[in-house]
Amino acid sequence: MAYIQDLTPCSYFRQWEQSSLAVGWLERGHAYPRGTVDEAFFAALFRLCVNPWRPPFVTAGFHRCTLCQFTGLNAAISYKGAHVSLGTENVLIPGETKVFIAPTMILHYIDAHEYVPPREFQEAVLRCPEMRSMAYLKAIKALGISLSSFSQ
Numbered sequence: 480m481a482y483i484q485d486l487t488p489c490s491y492f493r494q495w496e497q498s499s500l501a502v503g504w505l506e507r508g509h510a511y512p513r514g515t516v517d518e519a520f521f522a523a524l525f526r527l528c529v530n531p532w533r534p535p536f537v538t539a540g541f542h543r544c545t546l547c548q549f550t551g552l553n554a555a556i557s558y559k560g561a562h563v564s565l566g567t568e569n570v571l572i573p574g575e576t577k578v579f580i581a582p583t584m585i586l587h588y589i590d591a592h593e594y595v596p597p598r599e600f601q602e603a604v605l606r607c608p609e610m611r612s613m614a615y616l617k618a619i620k621a622l623g624i625s626l627s628s629f630s631q
């Protein structure tokens with residue numbers, strides 16, 4: 480996993496670079512905002528990360544937490560009866576003019592490493608349509624994310 484500064488183009492996915500903003504691409508050695516977040520935001524983000532949408536044939540790569548001192552957590556986490564596997568998936572959240580792309584590891588960064596994502600990302604998560612719903616897919620497409628990796 481690469482470090483990408485919050486709210487800069489998500490260069491990890493070249494095909495989406497013009498349409499996206501990175502959030503939560505943290506790495507040891509790079510400072511990040513710390514504090515507490517509203518649990519309603521965390522709960523909403525967790526729900527969106529349970530089964531995140533991505534176009535077919537887009538490989539998600541492999542993430543490890545470099546903020547953890549020794550184990551580099553790569554596992555599933557549970558919250559209120561739901562489970563999210565960390566380390567392989569990313570979540571796309573439609574914003575005002577761009578799509579935010581965050582690794583699902585962002586849940587662990589918030590929960591265990593006190594990461595506070597940008598306010599515009601938190602607001603976008605709270606008003607994000609249900610994952611994989613028609614409203615969600617329309618919002619993603621309207622911001623320039625092709626629903627098929629072949630039509631780029």
Ligand SMILES: [Zn+2]
Pocket residue numbers: 544545546547551552587591592
């Ligand atoms: Zn960690």
